[in-house]
Amino acid sequence: MDRDLVALLGFLGMFALMALRVPIGIAMGIAGVAGFAGLSGLKPGLNLLANVPLSVVTDYNLSVIPMFILMGAFASRSGMSTELFAAGRAWLGHLRGGLAMASVAACAGFAAINGSSVATAATMAQVALPEMRRAGYHPGLSAGLVAAGGTLGIMIPPSVILVLYGIMTETDITRLFAAGLIPGLLAVAFYFGVVQFIGWRRPDVMPRGQAHGWRERLASLRSLWAVLLLFVFVLGGIYGGLFTVEEAAGIGAAGTLLIGLARGRLGWAGIRAALIDTLRVSSAIMMIVIGAFLFGYFLTITQFTQKAVGFLVGLPIGPYGVLALIMLGYFVLGAIMDELAMILLTVPIVFPAMMQLGFDPVWFGVIIVMAVTFGMICPPVGINVFVINSIARDITLGRIYRGTMPFIAVDLVRLVILCAFPAISLWLPGLIR
Amino acid sequence: MRRLLSAAETVAALFLLLIALLTAGNVLLRDVFSVQIPDWYDGSRMLQGIALFWGLALATCYGSHICVDIVWEHLRPRGRRALDVAATAVTLAFLAPLAWMVWVKVGSTGTQGTMDLRLPLVNFYAVAAVGMTVAAVLAAVRLVLLLRGREALLEPPALDAPAAPKASDGP
């Protein structure tokens, strides 16, 4: 059979299985194995199952996924997320949209000590969302804000998505981490702007809170030492040459546990809950990684990957035209499928094309994170929105999606700015060398 | 059985903690005392593989894999049940040969060992393979319970830890 046709059938089969609500990783795995068997024979297809899954789960590079998630789980179980929000409220609470800005700031702070956007959104949905609602904030808007704020988890280092991108493309992960910091802070500024704008147009949906005295404010900062220490130690250790990025994840998790124990905030129950949370999330992620590898090997032998790269590079619309087309593609894909699967499947095609068109690999890592960001908060399938909906059951999906709209709008603006001025992403990594 | 699963989950989760401690301990010893923990690297890899395969087994049991709900959420309860049955059957059809092939891999590992202590990998792989076998079995169990309308038996046990303290509790 014609290989292009087989590749097409593989994609169709995969999407059909996904629509049947077969787990995403398993849908990709079945399509990959079946396609490989169709082209190379049943035995080689089955043999993929002998090596690939075990090879993926025993890859030490991928330990950053469970470890950066575990770091966040320990941090939230030991109350660091609460402290972040409390500090934000003490300083910003009395302003227009104060609690909303406090939530964004807490998202950014929590993002600095964990690598996952879903974990950031879930944590802040438990810590910040109830407080905003109690203060009379619009529920949908508050939930939308937390969904968007959650995406900071993968933009501000450490970041699981940037690590995966770095592994897949052999791009220096330390430079990728540095590249995400300023775009992440830019997002904070833009989200503050959205809050101010809404608060100005509709003061009723974002009431002011009471002012906190200076003593309270300073006290709130004192409790942040743990977060600051972790962030500085983990990133400082990476850049100062104490350990590798992969090691940093394990060290960050162990360090967070140690601080939690030292402050008397973590008992066996809390530790066990954090560990099991992490196991559940990482296993679900790893199934997708396994599926993506199986499907990826299938795509490779159809030689679809190579052809698609050639096609993209050959388009007569200039490098930025191709970039715009790719981002549009991500927008559509991200709306309907899981972001991790999307990245794992597309980067092998898109990355070589972007490099041949002369774009910077580190800068493109930041752009990939933006693509993931949209997928996580855009309807109809946005994982952050689902996670928040599962925690705050009474806020419907539709209301949360409407709440994310203003933030998606400024994210679009931010994407254009990051494309127009690569220096925003590349200045900081440039200082390292 | 629930007790057994819960215990397995706790052990697999503890493996993750062990990875963090091995990594941190090794870096500390390396940077401060210039010594290393033998096989911390391969040891972490094996612990991770075992933990994640067992984690997959539990995700299969609890039905907590990441799925696309785009069709499912527009269906009535009967349609949803039909879709769940079909998806679980497909999952079983994937996990059963996967578990089988992981055992084939175990059989072909031979004398391969860890880098430092040359501990035979076949032992670690076998424990992971048991996890994948449990995953396939649990997919079958889930399918049977779904068909009988009793899948509620497989709800994951709640974590008995107090949630994080409320923001209003303190500064």
Add this chain to the structure above:
Amino acid sequence: QDKPVELKFAHWLPANHSLARNGFEPWAKSVEAASKGSIKVVFFPSQQLGKAADHYDMARDGIADVTWANPGYQAGRFPLIAAGELPFLVAKPGPGSAALDAWYRRYAGTEMKDVKFCFAHLHVGTLHAKKPITEPGQLKGMKIRSSNGTNAQFMTLLGATNVQVSAPEARDALEKGVADAISFPWGSILSFGIDKAVKYHTDMRLYASDFAWVVNKGWYDKLGASQKKVIDDHCSNEWAAKVGAAWGDDEDSGQAKLEKAAGHTIVKLTPAQLDAWKKAAEPLYGQWVQGVDKAGANGKQALAELRKELDARKAGN
């Protein structure tokens, strides 16, 4: 006329790597020409079909038809061919590869029985550090990125600690100080940009890495008679020597480039210093003999035979 077939060749190097250009491609062109185009080689570089450590199994399993495998990535699985990794055993990569290949052919049928063994080759490398290294005792307490398992065991034996990073990450690890030294082939120090991080290169044959080209049996069995002959002719000791020399000499030419490069020092050893290194490496030879004995062959005898093959080609150290 044989039915045209495709030969899927998988490896984990970048497509423009020295070995890909000087080893894989000439071999593929020669196969295509000798088969009059009835065998078409398609390359899958950069781990496109599987992880580096899985390449032996990929040929066995039919994921690819021919793969380039590093048996040392699976410690303990192929105890005999691990001889190629022994420190200070081989000096010249071309004739050294020929010797290793000629010697290993006796054992390949049992040790690599689930594939069709094509040929084996090796390259040789040394230690590159931030300070001059002349004696084995200096390694105590140093953090080293090792090239393979045997080399890592040697470093541990000398009191050094091993830092685990991939080759592309190695430069970063050295620049930041996560690692103090690296064992690496000469030319790759330049091609990976590691010359920016380490300035002292000890002139010795510290380690070797060996590689095997392996063929899927089912794929080979289905070939026509003349196609089989083409593959047999290209799975020869001559090709082992050719590929070993093409890559190994290219790597070794890096030494002259580094010697000329500003700020770089080639650290020479006195005969006494070299003896100290060789003495320090002796336990590894003992371990290898033990491992081979356990696998059911005669380790001492096998080592003597390998040395004979090396001496016959003046490839020893």
